Amino acid sequence: MAYKPEIEALVLGALREGPLHGYRIAAAIKAKSEGVLKLGDNQIYPILHRLEEEGLVSAEWQTQLGKPARKVYALTASGSGRLETHKKNWLEYVSTFSSVIGAEGVGNV
Amino acid sequence: MFEQNVQFEIDLYIRNLGQELDVQGLSPNRIEEIVREARCHLDEAMECAGAKNATDARRVLAEFGKAKRMAAQHGAEMNRPRKEKFLWPAAVLLFLMTFHEGFWTTHIWYYVTVSLWVGSALFFWFGFRGRKPIVSQFVVCMVAFVAVQTAWNTALTVPTVFTSGEILPVGIREVEHETALLQQTQTKLEAGVTEIQQGMRLFTESNKDRAVPSTFRYGTGYWVPEGIRELQLSIPASELHPSLHVGTWEEAVKEWTGKGNFAGPVDAIRISRADQSMIRSGFENLAWIQHQPITVRAAIAYIASLRRAGVYLALALVTANSGWLFWQLTYLLRVSRRRRGIQARFEIG
DSSP: OOOOOOHHHHHHHHGGGSOEEHHHHHHHHHHHHTTOSOOOGGGHHHHHHHHHHTTSEEEEEEEETTEEEEEEEEEOHHHHHHHHHHHHHHHHHHHHHHHHHTOHHHHOO | OOOHHHHHHHHHHHHHHHHHHHHTTOOHHHHHHHHHHHHHHHHHHHHHHTOOSHHHHHHHHHHHOOHHHHHHHHHHHHHHHHHHSSSHHHHHHHHHHHHHHOTTOOGGGTSOOHHHHHHHHHHHHHHHHHOSOOOHHHHHHHHHHHHHHHHHHHHHEEEEEOTTSOEEEEEGGGHHHHHHHHHHHHHHHHHHHHHHHHHHHHOSGGGTTSOOOGGGEETTEEEOHHHHHHHHTTOOGGGSOGGGEESSHHHHHHHHTTOSSSOOHHHHHHHHHHHHHHHHHHHHHHHHHTTSOHHHHHHHHHHHHHHHHHHHHHHHHHHHHHHHHHHHHHHHHHHHHHHHHOOSOSOOO
8 A cells, every 4th residue: 555645635625625716725735734744835736727627626717806816726526536535545544554653543633 | 016126026937937837838828827826826925925025025936936846847737647548559459469460370479570560660659658658558468468368379279399499379270280281391301301412413513414303403504402492392483582593504513512602402401401300399299288288288378478478578668668768858859949949928917
């Protein structure tokens, strides 16, 4: 068993509470990870565009008063399915790894 | 509205990003969308960070990440779907080639045929399209191929092993026919040896005026020893190489006494004897193998399939990965050409 940490999972996870635009997605990842996960904000955009093409997220440009329009992304049904798969794989990975290194309690996430 | 120096840093970043995206070969529409989104992000980030000067702006930009890296990631994502689905059609090609010749005939693996050239070209194309090194899919194809061919040959053929180590599967229904054919060839080879020995006695300088049997004649000229050997194997005279007959008695004597340009009678006999020995071992093995349990036949079929599959696997691996290497090269050349060619044609904003 192997789990390859993916930004895709983080992006989908950030969107699970509702539609967000790019800046807010990056901010949500930072806030939730309390600064532990260090990734350039711009790394999320190539992933977002691919997810949009694959139909895992939907996107629309929203106009703002006195400011340029921004692109807001939302999780689709298939995106939620993919997120569940990521969760399952991650939990399996953590559980296995924890039992090997003797940190079972820590692995109960 | 930001301070002028903050705005300048944003504009500079956006211009670089546009150029790098262009270098990666993204479409203008996609570039415009990415740039628009990046600008939106940076505006908000600057606002939230309260950027007042160039130093603040650079700190925010550093947090956002380098333009070149972002563009490269977009380029990689653009190529990603093509990496997923490209080589499996190669399996179809492989099995088509095998079915084309039939599982029981393996000559395709020995001769450089049009099929091999076409196959190589297709593998090259798959490698080029694949945009990544390819190994595992070939292994899967080959395992499947070896398994199917081993099962097929075990069930429906009798492997004939020759002294040269060559294993040729003979269809079970064709064993009698194959045996008869080998016996005929054996007889013909023996007749050829006898005739060559007769020729050795005939073609001497002192025999010039003696009548020469028609077997040794070709029009007004004479066959050389290798010509006689090949004629005895029922190869039509019209298909033999012109150098296998000579025009004059003197030339014929030269060839028949081993002083000519081609294999002399001793060599021709040696070749025939070697062929006979190979066929004899084929006979013996054919007789032996027919009484062996299926496991032994399967093992021989497996060895034969594995050897051929190995040769083909190597060929396919080389050609497919050459295609990938070629793509890498052209990609790097394209990027470098674009980088050189791009002037500041991207308009800020």
